[in-house]
Amino acid sequence: MADHRDEPVVVIGLGRFGSALALELTERGTEVLAVDSRPKVVQALSGELTHAVAADCTDMEALRQLGVPDFSKAVVGIGTDIESSILATSLLVELEIEDIWAKAISRQHGRILGRIGAHHVVFPEHDMGERVAHLVSGRMLDYVEVDPNHAIVKLKPPRDLVGVTLRESRVRSRYGLTVVSVKTTDGEYSHATPDTVLNYSDVILVLGRIDDVERFAASN
Structure with missing residues (x-):
């Protein structure tokens, strides 16, 4: 398998976890495409992130227009909106992203993310x-x-x-x-x-x- 350690990362969902992750990756020199459906959240982070975009993370066409299929790594940082988390993850799987990380807020949520194809499930609060x-x-x-x-x-x-x-x-x-x-x-x-x-x-x-x-x- 190819080594993708230095390749850019798309971060979907800019809550506390997603925004902290995107900022840390950026500080470490990794190119980040940060996506959130809330314009105010994106605007607040636009000065610190090179690529921060307001878009519907659960819309396949929106992800395609943003060039998400060109990424080999993606992180779904959506937590409390479980339906959006699952849908966004399933779209990344459908786009054949090679390395998908997804945040879960419960064991059941995590099991679902794993079953639909997330390669790594994280439980940051736990x-x-x-x-x-x-x-x-x-x-x-x-x-x-x-x-x-x-x-x-x-x-x-x-x-x-x-x-x-x-x-x-x-x-x-x-x-x-x-x-x-x-x-x-x-x-x-x-x-x-x-x-x-x-x-x-x-x-x-x-x-x-x-x-x-x-x-x-x-x-x-």
């Missing part, structure tokens, strides 16, 4: 709520899911990992986790090896299954 819950608990410094079953977390090393090598700590056999990287007091991250010795002041990045990661953090 995912952010889960991440913040982990951070508020105070055990983790950061938490990011890398897929539905695995996460990478940033935290201070538990007491039983300090002062011994990672090989001796048997962190992988005891917790089913991998210590990926270590940040020392000098502020630099370095790749963790079996001979790495952790200090109380270090910060570590750990990768593993979510249940194992949570169990590991709870031992801290």
Whole structure:
């Protein structure tokens, strides 16, 4: 499959999620075509986005006139209007867009988007709520899911990992986790090896299954 990482992206729906995504992509140097049916929303963002257009996102002819079929990546950021979200996604599928991302506001909504052909379904409110819950608990410094079953977390090393090598700590056999990287007091991250010795002041990045990661953090 061709590499489309540097190709432009069409973002449909400029609510909080869609507008934040479009602005972030633009800031990173990605060309963005932002589309929303509300002229006032488009006008408010037109100064920050190169291509912001008011159009009916659920009208096939409108999408064709905007050149949407020429894009390989598209994001449907419509959330609360589930009917429009599903219809816009189905039109992108019909246009044979190669990489379609769609926002869902519920598991049922997400299942429908997946069934009609969205390649990636995201749950921004749920995912952010889960991440913040982990951070508020105070055990983790950061938490990011890398897929539905695995996460990478940033935290201070538990007491039983300090002062011994990672090989001796048997962190992988005891917790089913991998210590990926270590940040020392000098502020630099370095790749963790079996001979790495952790200090109380270090910060570590750990990768593993979510249940194992949570169990590991709870031992801290």
